[in-house]
Amino acid sequence: MRCKYESETMRALYTGAPSNALIEHQKNCTDCRETVLVAEALRQDASDLASRNTPPSLAVVWAEAERHRQMAALARATRFLNILKIAGVVYGVVFIFWALYSLAAHGLTMPGLDVRSSNAVIEGAGLAMLFIGSGLWYTLRRDERLTN
Incomplete structure (x- = not known):
């Protein structure tokens, strides 16, 4: 009681x-x-x-929330660049297989193209591969630097 x-x-x-x-x-x-x-x-x-178990100060909580918001915005902004990297790698692989197949099947001359046109096609494809390769090299190298 x-x-x-x-x-x-x-x-x-x-x-x-x-x-x-x-x-x-x-x-x-x-x-x-x-x-x-x-x-x-x-x-x-x-x-x-x-x-x-004292809670962190308001400044610490606010800074962490701001950092989280910035990281989410950065992830959204770089999503398109990641897609372009993948597309560039796929393009490079397809180009290499196409070039090897064309050279194996036809040699340096392709049927239906004269020498001048054939040179322009090869130069254009080479320049495209050079530009895409250099862009991929820079972006992949930069990602590696950020992760270290």
């Missing part, structure tokens, strides 16, 4: 100002003494937890 002074005891523990009559009552009442012991143990646990 609960003591009728238990709520007053709790209030006095919370405010820190127990009356003399309440202190005398706690000496004789086991329920009130137990309430005081439990409340003090809980208060000690709460202070231990508060000292160990």
